[in-house]
Amino acid sequence: MSRIIKRTYLAFILFFLYVPIVVLIFYSFNAGKSRAKWEGFSLHWYADLFQDAAILKALYVTLSVAVIAAIAATVLGTLAAIGIHAMRKRPQGFMMTMTTLPLTMPDIVTGISLMILFTFARIERGYFTMLLAHITFNTPFVILSVMPKLKQMNKHTYEAALDLGATPSYALVHVILPEIVPGIITGCLLAFTLSLDDFVISYFTTSPMVQNLSTLIYSKARIGIEPTLNALSALMFLSLLILLLMINRRAARAEKR
Amino acid sequence: MADMERLIDLQNISKEYDNTLVLEDINLYIRENEFVTLLGPSGCGKTTTLRIIGGFEHPTEGVVLFEGKDITHLPPYKRKVNTIFQKYALFPHLNVQDNIAFGQRIAKVPSAEIKKRVEKMLDLVDLRGYGKRRVDQLSGGQQQRVAIARALINEPQVLLLDEPLGALDLKLRKDMQLELKRMQRMLGITFLYVTHDQEEALTMSDTVVVMNRGRILQIGTPKDVYDEPVNSFVADFIGESNIYPGIMLEDQLVRFAGCDFPCVDKGFGHNQPVDIVIRPEDIQIVDMDAGQITGTVESVLFKGVHYEMIINAGELEFKIHSTVMQEPGTRVGLSIIPFNIHIMNPIPAENEEDMPDEIIEGDEVS
Known part of the structure; x- marks a missing residue:
C-alpha cells in the first residue's frame, strides 16, 4: 500500500x-x-529558426562564450585547485569556503554585483564583459570537481616524482595532471553546460546589442512568444539534457572506481 | 672536519611546526654502506628526520651534510638519495616498467639502455614478466617491489625507507626484511630505515637509533640497545621489560621489591633513586626457599615459543618468559643473577611532559 x-x-x-x-x-x-x-x-518552426539572423547570431554568442569561458575557467580552476590543495589546513579551509560561497549566492546578486563592478570600472558592457562574468561564475565549479581527484591522490605521489629527479613543473605535467584529468574534464563540461544555461548573470552583464539565446528569448517573449521560440527552447533543453547525462555518467563512473 | 666516512651528517637539527618542536637538536651521522634504523613510537620525529634528509622538509635549525657538503636547502630532485614511501606512492597512470623507468627518463638515459636496466631491476625484485602490468593489479608485496626497483634503478647512494613494510602481513614482512637486507649487502647501498617495529629494527640494522619526543635517546648496535638500554624508555620500547623504581644502596647493591640484590653496576653513588630493568627471560623460577623473593603465579599465557607468566610478589608484579609452565596459584621463588639486573638513571620528569601527545609526524603536514 x-x-x-x-x-x-x-x-x-x-x-x-x-x-x-x-x-x-x-x-x-x-x-x-x-x-x-x-x-x-x-517542422517548419525549426526551419524558420535557422533562417532567423538574430537567433543565429545569439547562438553564435552563446556557443563561443560557453567554449571560451569553459576553457578559461578550466585552466584557472585547475591551477587554483592544485594551489589550494597544497596549502596547509587552515588557509585551505578558508579558500574552499571562499570558493563555495559564490555557488550559494543567488544568480541575481552575482549578476548585479558584476554589473556594478563593470560600471564602476568603466568597462562598456557587451560580449567581453559577459565572457568575463561567465569565467567568474564557472571557475568555482571547476575547482570543486578537480579537488576530489587531488584528495584521492596518494599524498606522497608528487614527492615521489621529485625524489626521482623531477622538477616541480615536470612532476605537475607528468604525474599530477594525468591523475586529475577525469576531474578536469568533468569540470570543463560542467562549466560549458552552466554557461549555455545561464540567463540571469548574462542579462546583467551584456548590452542589448549582444545577446545570447536566453537573453534573446527573454526579450522576444516580452513582445509575444513566437512558435520559433518553442523550437529553440526544445533544442536547448535537449542539448543541455545530453550534456548533463554525460556529466552524471562520468561522475557515477568515477565514484565506482 | 669532513670525515669521509660520514656519508650523511645531521648537525644540531631542530624542526618546529606551528610553534611545536618536533625535532630537538638531532645529531646523527651515517656511514657508507651502513644499515641505520630510526626506531621510535609514532610522533617521535623519525619520519620528519627522514624527510629532512630526503629534502621534503627543511630544518628550522641545523645543517645537513652530504659527503661533507651542505645540502640543507637543496630541493629533493637535486639529491643523490631516493625514498621508498609509506604505501609506496607508485604512479597509478603508468604501468610497472614506466614506473621503474621514471627516474631514468628524467635523467635522459637512452631508451635502449633504460629498457635493459628495467629488465635487470625486474629480475632483482623478482617481478620478471610483470613490466606491462598496471600497478593497481599488483598485490601489496608486488607494489612494494616496484617501489624498490623504481628507487634502486637510479643507483642512489642512500636509500631512505619510511616504514616500507608497514602495510604487509606478518609472513610477507619477514620475507621482505631478509630480502631488503640481501639487496643492501649485494648493492652496497646505504640504507636509512624508519620503523616503529623494534623486532624489525633489531633484525635488519647495523645501527639502531632510538628516538622519542623529537630526541635521540640512544645510538648503538642492536645488541647494545637491547642489552644496555640507556634508560627505562629504551628498555621498555626494545623488547619487553620489567621496570621498577629502586634505590642504589652502594656500588653493586640495589634495593627494590623490599629486598637487596647484588648487581654489577657501579658509580651511581649512595642511596640514589634509580630505575631497575629486568628482561622477562632473565628471571629464573626456582623452588620457594631457593629464591630471592617469593610470589604467586597469577596468570599464564601460551605465546608459542614460551609461556608468559605474571607472578605477583607483594606490591610488585613480574612478567616472566619461560619454556616451563607453572600452574596459576603455585607459590614459587624468583631468582635474578646480578648480571641481568640493569640499573638506569630515572627519566627526568620534564622529559615526559614537555611535548604535546599529538606531535605532528612529518607526513601529516603537507
Whole structure:
C-alpha cells in the first residue's frame, strides 16, 4: 500500500516537473501558431529558426562564450585547485569556503554585483564583459570537481616524482595532471553546460546589442512568444539534457572506481 | 672536519611546526654502506628526520651534510638519495616498467639502455614478466617491489625507507626484511630505515637509533640497545621489560621489591633513586626457599615459543618468559643473577611532559 502511495507521489512530482517542457516540445511540432490547438505535425518552426539572423547570431554568442569561458575557467580552476590543495589546513579551509560561497549566492546578486563592478570600472558592457562574468561564475565549479581527484591522490605521489629527479613543473605535467584529468574534464563540461544555461548573470552583464539565446528569448517573449521560440527552447533543453547525462555518467563512473 | 666516512651528517637539527618542536637538536651521522634504523613510537620525529634528509622538509635549525657538503636547502630532485614511501606512492597512470623507468627518463638515459636496466631491476625484485602490468593489479608485496626497483634503478647512494613494510602481513614482512637486507649487502647501498617495529629494527640494522619526543635517546648496535638500554624508555620500547623504581644502596647493591640484590653496576653513588630493568627471560623460577623473593603465579599465557607468566610478589608484579609452565596459584621463588639486573638513571620528569601527545609526524603536514 505505502509503496503505491510512494510511487504515485513520485509520479505526480515528475509530472508537474516535466509536463510544461513536454508541452513546449510537443507544440514546437505544431503546424499552426496556436499553443492550444493541434493543427498537424510540422517542422517548419525549426526551419524558420535557422533562417532567423538574430537567433543565429545569439547562438553564435552563446556557443563561443560557453567554449571560451569553459576553457578559461578550466585552466584557472585547475591551477587554483592544485594551489589550494597544497596549502596547509587552515588557509585551505578558508579558500574552499571562499570558493563555495559564490555557488550559494543567488544568480541575481552575482549578476548585479558584476554589473556594478563593470560600471564602476568603466568597462562598456557587451560580449567581453559577459565572457568575463561567465569565467567568474564557472571557475568555482571547476575547482570543486578537480579537488576530489587531488584528495584521492596518494599524498606522497608528487614527492615521489621529485625524489626521482623531477622538477616541480615536470612532476605537475607528468604525474599530477594525468591523475586529475577525469576531474578536469568533468569540470570543463560542467562549466560549458552552466554557461549555455545561464540567463540571469548574462542579462546583467551584456548590452542589448549582444545577446545570447536566453537573453534573446527573454526579450522576444516580452513582445509575444513566437512558435520559433518553442523550437529553440526544445533544442536547448535537449542539448543541455545530453550534456548533463554525460556529466552524471562520468561522475557515477568515477565514484565506482 | 669532513670525515669521509660520514656519508650523511645531521648537525644540531631542530624542526618546529606551528610553534611545536618536533625535532630537538638531532645529531646523527651515517656511514657508507651502513644499515641505520630510526626506531621510535609514532610522533617521535623519525619520519620528519627522514624527510629532512630526503629534502621534503627543511630544518628550522641545523645543517645537513652530504659527503661533507651542505645540502640543507637543496630541493629533493637535486639529491643523490631516493625514498621508498609509506604505501609506496607508485604512479597509478603508468604501468610497472614506466614506473621503474621514471627516474631514468628524467635523467635522459637512452631508451635502449633504460629498457635493459628495467629488465635487470625486474629480475632483482623478482617481478620478471610483470613490466606491462598496471600497478593497481599488483598485490601489496608486488607494489612494494616496484617501489624498490623504481628507487634502486637510479643507483642512489642512500636509500631512505619510511616504514616500507608497514602495510604487509606478518609472513610477507619477514620475507621482505631478509630480502631488503640481501639487496643492501649485494648493492652496497646505504640504507636509512624508519620503523616503529623494534623486532624489525633489531633484525635488519647495523645501527639502531632510538628516538622519542623529537630526541635521540640512544645510538648503538642492536645488541647494545637491547642489552644496555640507556634508560627505562629504551628498555621498555626494545623488547619487553620489567621496570621498577629502586634505590642504589652502594656500588653493586640495589634495593627494590623490599629486598637487596647484588648487581654489577657501579658509580651511581649512595642511596640514589634509580630505575631497575629486568628482561622477562632473565628471571629464573626456582623452588620457594631457593629464591630471592617469593610470589604467586597469577596468570599464564601460551605465546608459542614460551609461556608468559605474571607472578605477583607483594606490591610488585613480574612478567616472566619461560619454556616451563607453572600452574596459576603455585607459590614459587624468583631468582635474578646480578648480571641481568640493569640499573638506569630515572627519566627526568620534564622529559615526559614537555611535548604535546599529538606531535605532528612529518607526513601529516603537507
